[in-house]
Amino acid sequence: MNKNIKLAVAGAVLALSSHASNAGIIIPAGEWTLDVNGNVNAFANWTKTDHAASITGGIAAGKDSQNEDQTQGINTGLLPSWLGFTGTTRQNDTDVSFTISMQPNVSDNGAAGDTATPLFRQSYLTFGDKSWGSVKLGKDIGIFASDAILNDMTLLGVGAGALNSGGATTLGGIGTGYVYAAWKGQVAYTTPNFNGFQATVGITNPNQGLTSTGVASASSLLFQDRFGIEGKASYSFAADNFSGKIWVGGASMKVKTADNNAGVPSGTAYEYSATAADIGANVNAGNVGLTGYYYSGEGLGTTTFLSQGYKTGSGKRDSDGGYVQLTYKLPTATKFGLAFGRSNLDLASGESSASNTLVDSNERITAGLYHPLTKHLNLVAEWNQVETKAHGGLKNENTTGSLGAILFF
Template sequence: MNKNIKLAVAGAVLAMSATAANAGIIIPAGEWTLDVNGNVNAFAIMGSAKDSNVISGGGLALTKDAASEKSNNSINTGLLPAWLGFTGTTRQNDTDVSFTISMQPNVSSNGSAGDSAAPATLFRQANFTFGDKSWGSIKLGKDIGIFASNAILNDMTLLGVGGQGVATSGHSTTLGGIGTGYIYAAWKGQVAYTTPNFNGFQATVGLTNPNQGIASVGTLTTGTAASTLNQDRFGLEAQANYSFAQDNFSGKIWVGGASYKVKPTSTLEYTASAGDIGMNLNAGGVGLTAYYYKGDGVGTTFMHSNSVSVGGQKRDSDGGYLQATYVLPTKTKVGIAYGVSKLDLATGETALSTTVKENERFTAGLYHPLTKHLNLVAEYNKIESTGQTNLKNTSDAVSLGGILFF
C-alpha cells in the first residue's frame, strides 16, 4: 500500500487486528510502479434525538425535527470516505519520486434522484514527493493536514462512524471524533518537509493554505467575506513523532503545533495557534490511546469555526479523547472511547444560548475481520452538546456496516 493511503488507514490498522494494510493492485509500468488502492465502506445508521434545544453555533448532537420526530436514519459512508487512489513511485538520479491522486465518492443521499442532495465527488489528494532516506523528503500538493492528523488516524472510529453529525445522509462522511476530541486536520494544499527517520524519531514541518473560508465571528459565519480577502500569510504546521517497538510491545508518541494569521472580515485580524500531544501504546491484544489539544482562536470542530466573539476577541478551546481496545480470540477488536471538545467564552463575552460550550462523545465498537480485506463493524455512539447557557441536546446512534480495503 502506498505511503499516502497508509495515512488514511494507519489509525484503522492500529484499531484492528486484521491485516488491512496490504498493498493494492500493483502494476509495473516501465520505470514506474503504479499502485491502485482504496476502500469501499457503507453503514446503516439509526440515530435518535432526545431534545430540541437550539445550539446552532457548533452543537453536534442531533435534535428532533420540525415534526418532533426523534429518528434520523441513513445509509452513508463512515468517517473514512470511500477511496480510489493512484500512486506512482520510481527512483531516479538517487532520488525517490512519487505522485498520488485520489478521489472519494459518496454513498447515498435523501434526494429524490438518489444523488441530487449529495456533494460532488471529492478529490482529497493531488501531490508529489521527492527525497531520499539520507536527507528526508519534500511534499508539494494537497494532502491531509499536518496538525491533528495523528488524532484522527489513531481514532478507532476511522473504521466506523463515530459522531453522526447534525447532517442527514448524503454528506461526504460522518464525524468520527471530529469536534468531540479533536479538531479536523482537513485536506490542505501544502509544501512540507519530513526529516529522515532517526531511530524512530521523525518530524514534519510545512506551509499550508490559509483555509480561512470557514472562519466565523460569534455565531455569524463570515466565510463569504473571508474568501474575498487577501490571505497574506501561509499557515504553519508541524509535528514530531517517536515510534518504538520491542517484542510484543509497540507505541508512538507525538507533539504538534499550528499557527495562522486569520482575517475573517476587513476590520478583524488575529493570530490563531494550537498545540497537541498524543500517545498510542499496544501490548499483546491491548491498545491504549490518549490525546489532548489546546487552542487560542482556532475554534472547535473545524479550524477557525466559532473562533472569536462578535466583538472580535479570541476564544480558547481544548479537548481530547481516551480510547481502549482489546483483541478477542476471535480476532474481533472491542473498543470503548470517550472524547470531549470545549469552547470557552472570550474575555468580556456574554453567554449566548446558541453557542456551544462543549461536545462530548462516548463510543463502544466491535470491529471484526471477516476476511483479510473485509471488516464488519458495529458501533454505538452517544453525543451530548451543551450550550454556553447550559442547555443540552443528547442523541445516540447505532451503526452496522463494513469496510473493504483493496
C-alpha cells in the same frame, strides 16, 4: 494500500506511512510502478435524539421541525470511500512519487441518488531520499491533528454525526476530542527516520473567505498576511510484544475576518493570530491497545479550524479537548473498543453565558466491535452517544447504533 494510508487491522485504526507494508493493485509501467488502492464502506445507522435545542457549533442535533426524535440512514462512515492512484519511481538517486485520489461516497439524499459530488482530497507529488528526507507539494491531509484522527478507532466505523444520508461522511471523533486536520494545499518537509524519531514541518494555504465565526463567504474574501504554519514530531518504538508512538504538534495562522453583524460596518476586518498545540500517544501490549490525546488552542475554534474561534468585538475564544481509547483483541480476532472524547470552547472576554446558545462542549462515548472477516473486509458494529451543551444551559443528545462493513484493496 497506497504509500499514504495503510490498514492496521490489529489496531483497528489507519496510520500514515511513508512506505506501505500492504500494497494495493500493483501495475508495473516502464520506469514507474502504479499502485491502485482504496476502500468502500457503508453503514446502516439508527439515531434517537433528545431535546430540540438550537446550539451554535453543536455536534448533537435536536428533534426535527415535526418534532420527530428518530431517524435512519445508510451512510459512508468517517473514512470516505476511496479510489487512489500512486505512482513511484527512482531517478537520479531520488525517490519520486505522485498521488491523486477521489472519494465517491455512499452518502446521498437526492431524490435520484446522484446529487452528491465526489470529493478530491489528494493531489500531490513528493521527492526525496532516506538519507535526507522528503518534500511534499500539493493537497493532502493537514499536518496538525492528523495523528489524532488516524489513531481514532471510529475511522473504521461511524462515530458521531450519522443523522442523515446527506453528508459526505460522518464525523467520527471530529469535534468530540480533536479538531479536523482537513485537506490542505501545502509544502512540507519530513526528516529521515532517526531510529524511530521523525518530524514534519510545512506551510499551508491560509484560511481565506472567513467571517468572524469561521464561516466561509464569497463576500468576505480578504488577503491574508502569511501562510499557515504546521508541524509535528513523533517517536515510534517496538520491542517484542510491545509497540507504540508518541507525538506532539503545533499550528499557527494569522487571520483577517470580515463580518456584517448588526452595528459593524460591512467589510470591516478584524485581525488575529490563532495558535494550537497537541500531544498524543498510542501504546500496544499484546492484545491491549491504549490511545490518549489532548489539544489546546487560542482562536483555534472547535470541530474545524477557526470555526467559532473569534467573536467580533470580544476577541479570541480558547478551546481544548481530547480523547482516551481502549481496545482489546478477543480470541475471535474481533477488536473491542471503548472511547470517550470531549471538545470544549470557552467564551471570549466580555461574553455573557446567560442565554448564550454557543456550544460549551461536545462529548462522545463510543463502544465498537471491529471484526476482520477476511484479510481485507472488516465487519463493524458501533454504539455512539453524543451530548452537546451550550453556555446558556441548552442541551441535545443523540444515541446511534450502526452496522456495516469496510473493504480495503
